[in-house]
Amino acid sequence: MSQQISEPEPLRALIEALRCLPGVGERSSRRMAYHLLQHDPRGAQRLGEALCRAVEGVGHCRRCNGFSEDEICAMCSSDRRDASLLCVVETPADQNMIEASHGYTGLYYVLMGRLAPLEGVGPDQLQFDRLLSRASDPAVQEVILATNFTPEGETTAHYLSELLRARGRKVTRLARGVPAGSELEYVDAGTIAWALMERRGT
Amino acid sequence: MSQQISEPEPLRALIEALRCLPGVGERSSRRMAYHLLQHDPRGAQRLGEALCRAVEGVGHCRRCNGFSEDEICAMCSSDRRDASLLCVVETPADQNMIEASHGYTGLYYVLMGRLAPLEGVGPDQLQFDRLLSRASDPAVQEVILATNFTPEGETTAHYLSELLRARGRKVTRLARGVPAGSELEYVDAGTIAWALMERRGT
Numbered sequence: 001m002s003q004q005i006s007e008p009e010p011l012r013a014l015i016e017a018l019r020c021l022p023g024v025g026e027r028s029s030r031r032m033a034y035h036l037l038q039h040d041p042r043g044a045q046r047l048g049e050a051l052c053r054a055v056e057g058v059g060h061c062r063r064c065n066g067f068s069e070d071e072i073c074a075m076c077s078s079d080r081r082d083a084s085l086l087c088v089v090e091t092p093a094d095q096n097m098i099e100a101s102h103g104y105t106g107l108y109y110v111l112m113g114r115l116a117p118l119e120g121v122g123p124d125q126l127q128f129d130r131l132l133s134r135a136s137d138p139a140v141q142e143v144i145l146a147t148n149f150t151p152e153g154e155t156t157a158h159y160l161s162e163l164l165r166a167r168g169r170k171v172t173r174l175a176r177g178v179p180a181g182s183e184l185e186y187v188d189a190g191t192i193a194w195a196l197m198e199r200r201g202t
Numbered sequence: 203m204s205q206q207i208s209e210p211e212p213l214r215a216l217i218e219a220l221r222c223l224p225g226v227g228e229r230s231s232r233r234m235a236y237h238l239l240q241h242d243p244r245g246a247q248r249l250g251e252a253l254c255r256a257v258e259g260v261g262h263c264r265r266c267n268g269f270s271e272d273e274i275c276a277m278c279s280s281d282r283r284d285a286s287l288l289c290v291v292e293t294p295a296d297q298n299m300i301e302a303s304h305g306y307t308g309l310y311y312v313l314m315g316r317l318a319p320l321e322g323v324g325p326d327q328l329q330f331d332r333l334l335s336r337a338s339d340p341a342v343q344e345v346i347l348a349t350n351f352t353p354e355g356e357t358t359a360h361y362l363s364e365l366l367r368a369r370g371r372k373v374t375r376l377a378r379g380v381p382a383g384s385e386l387e388y389v390d391a392g393t394i395a396w397a398l399m400e401r402r403g404t
Contacts, residue, residue, distance in 0.1 A: 006276050006277070007269065007294075008259065008260050008269055008270055008271040008275075009271070010252070010255045010256040010258075010259040010260050010271065011256055011260050011269050013252045013255065013256070014249075014252040014253060014255075014256040016252075017245070017248050017249040017251075017252035017253075018249060018252075020238065020242050020245030020246065020248070020249055021223075021234050021237075021238070021249075022233065022234060022237045030295060031224065031295065032223055032224060033256070034269075034293060034294055034295065035223075035224045036222065036223070036253070036256075036257075037256060037257070037260055037269060038314050038315075040222050041257045043219070043222030044222065044253050044256070044257050045253065045254060045257045046219045046222070047216075047219040047220060047222055047223075047250075047253055048249075048250045048251070048252075048253030048254040048257070049219075049250070049254070050212070050215045050216040050218075050219035050220075050250075051216060051219075051238070051246045051247065051249055051250030051253070052247060052250040052251070052254075053212045053215065053216075054212040054213055054215070054216040054235070054238075054239060054246070055238075055239070055243045055246050055247045055250070056212075057210065057212040058210050058212050058213050058239055067209065067210055067213050067236075067239060068210055069210040069211070069212065073210075074208050075208070091236060092209075092236055093232060093233065093236065112240050113240075
């Protein structure tokens, strides 16, 4: 859409700025700006302040690399978590999902990404040295790799597993198999193949 | 996704505030917040400031109801536009498209919506009285209804047309027909039916 009418400068700046949101292009940023100004100026104001406050106030936990206001986040400084387990996840969203399973009481390390050489994301960008130094804490007995089961996530897990094993750490990976509650007829063949390969005695 | 790990308060506030964006729910607002804080804090800062600035600085033009920093927008105060034509559109985006066609030199009135009784949007919400008083300017010779060709847009056009005609204004509607450059085989039957009904001598 070629821009023809002269928009007020703050509106033009807002449309441009909204494009920093993932998946938002020219057309939807314009739609968002119109919507906010027309129907929800209070929401827009609140969002504006929340953005500035979050950028200023939120950093990374020095231990787990997750988002935190403090140098060490609440979970890392809690004495109610099992410090012998360290679970490596790609994002805070993944960490949330594992917490929601109520099946884990150890600590985390959040990579904030995964290896993706084609996008220029390598071991340096993900600061693997920080993870390695965290994992070399003598309290850690086992590192659980919980990156995604996507090609990138698998590559990341494989790479990390090599590095960690070379340093003598015990490394495990989340189990692959048929999802809970699913009917075999509707599970994809690759998953069935994995579930067969990794079948276990009962 | 039930929230389990305790997120820093400014992050939680940001995730909540992002939900004021149209089409953004819990999951995508969280993804956006993570993305901004992790990969684009400068963009987030700029967006935050742009939002606050736009909410404060942008209002509505008193004549055309479009977004404007001034009481009367640049287009309405321009003497290079044909003041005898008044084109009624639903949104600034529609206005942009008409300008991009280079086929119109008159002025606009932006409804900032369309009649949608089920959503509680009636003539009062759209301030039809403002449009009527604008259209009763003696300089206006013709009101062109350019609302969308959707059920709501058609209803809005029909309703406005009655009101304006009752006040003795000449009212026209954008032509319906086969889109430029299209092959009849791929045009929908409703459009063909309209194009036949409104066929014209050459």
